[in-house]
Amino acid sequence: MEIYLPIAQMSVQWPVILGLGFVIGFLSGVFGVGGGFLLTPLLIFYGIPPGVAVATTANQIAGVTFSGVLTHWKRRSVDFKMGAVLVASGLVGSAAGVWLFAVLRRMGQAEFTVSASYVLLLGAVGAIMLNESVRTWRARRDGLSTSGNRSGQHNWVHGLPLKMRFRQSRLYISVIPPVVLGFIVGILSAVMGVGGAFVSVPAMIYILRMPTNVVVGTSMFQILFVTASTTMLHAADNYTVDTLLALILILGGVIGVQYGVRAGAKLRGEQLRFLMALIVLVVALGLFWQLVIAPADVYSLTGATP
Template sequence: MELYLPIAELPMNVFMLLGMGAAVGFLSGMFGVGGGFLLTPLLIFSGIPPAVAVATVSSQIVASSTSGALSYFRKRAVDVKLGGFLLVSGVIGSYLGVKAFTRLRELGQLDLVIAICYVTFLSTIGGLMLTEALRAIAAQRSGRPLPVKRPGGRTWMQRLPLKVRFSRSKLTISAIPVVLLGIAIGFLGALLGIGGGFIMVPALIYLLKVPTGIVIGTTLMQTLGSMAFATVAQAATNQTVDVVLGLCLMIGGVVGAQFGAEVGQKLRGETLRALLGLLVLSVGIRFAVDLVLTPADVYSISFMSGEQL
């Protein structure tokens, strides 16, 4: 059953779209990640223009983050003040990301930049996750305990000015690293179509020393606000948000996440990290292969704005 996507300007099988949403939702539920860094590449590999894939996945991330954020709010597992700093700075980063997105699109370099960024991020993060998980599995099988790496001190952070007290997290830290982290995640989210949770969560835990029980809910609050702004900005500035595509992905994702959560609870933590690392690394390698392969159409014709033929 073919469904025409008005913004992507191509027909797609509706069951394939639902299946993609369900598959990424399943992986999100199983691994506890947002899935944007997997869904965006999957759409691009399926023929969706990168600009449309990035902007539309932003809307899907907003939908998936809303229910999670509300759940953590009810459990009082959100540092609202810290989340507010991250949200405002994330909106600023999203604004800069949309501006960069628009400029790169005008220059005709958007697809290349997106591919290079995904190769760099996914290959690095996937490789580190896989290595760490395999070390943990090997140590467990040999019966020797794996040395625990404790986060280093915060001396350099303690010397930074503009200290702010975050009562819920029981922290007094400089606002500078908080704001810079929010801007960076917002920028990457708007430019690449990722929620940034897989970067934000470890950064809050190991860099800012935020209690683990507060981290996920606070991250979801930042993701919801910054990606909502990015979605509206992409729709208004670049007209690249495909509502039909986003709706199909949301429906499939909600269903898939329920099954993924059940499977994830039955697997060991080391196994989950190894599988996720392998998956992320594979997507990064696929992007790298696409960058070096000769395309089927060596030449393409495009019209630059402001030029007359």
């Protein structure tokens, strides 16, 4: 049941990798996240070199997300105009992120920076989502009316210039917040090996005030292009994309995502957000724990070049 990976240069149990791909694909279908924030740490934990894990995860997310984008396109739940703005700024961000990652790696701080940013981002995002979803859930139970589309409410975003109309999202807002969001997500994709949905989905809901039903589709659209470009950059610069590893992950992933989309359709918005908040917080706590407890060996081999 073992197979040798040509780029990672090690053999793995392929059923384990296939199962990992399925679980991540399932979560991806349910929540509209790429699942990279779980897959990258799990692959590293399994023993895949971190560089290969980051680059190959980006490719797996691109593959799994494509079927999700098609599914959402058919349901007309993708805002292509918003997606295009996010992708354009995301490509610039991912190039900046690849440069930043190279600098951090030379300093020997890449691993710590990645873990610390995971803890901060996942912790903050998870806490906000958990709080919001619990309040909505309670309000619904108590019979109070909750409006799904809060585009009528105004926040600081509406004071910014360069307004643009996004018809699919029923929004007329400044183009600055989506551009900044796209750029940040691009950096995260290159540095952390994630699609960045755990940042962009909450930002779309709470800052841009996009309707929840187009958020997931649009986020997937953005992730598809940003992860595809990240894969190309890593393949060209670092030779760290493993086709065989990606193939097994995607096979598991595309099957998982189909079941995930179906399961997700049966759950209400705030239930989805509650579950995702829990997963995000558990990962954040796990990573924080690793930074705090004394390591088994304070010395570690961080690089070997022939």
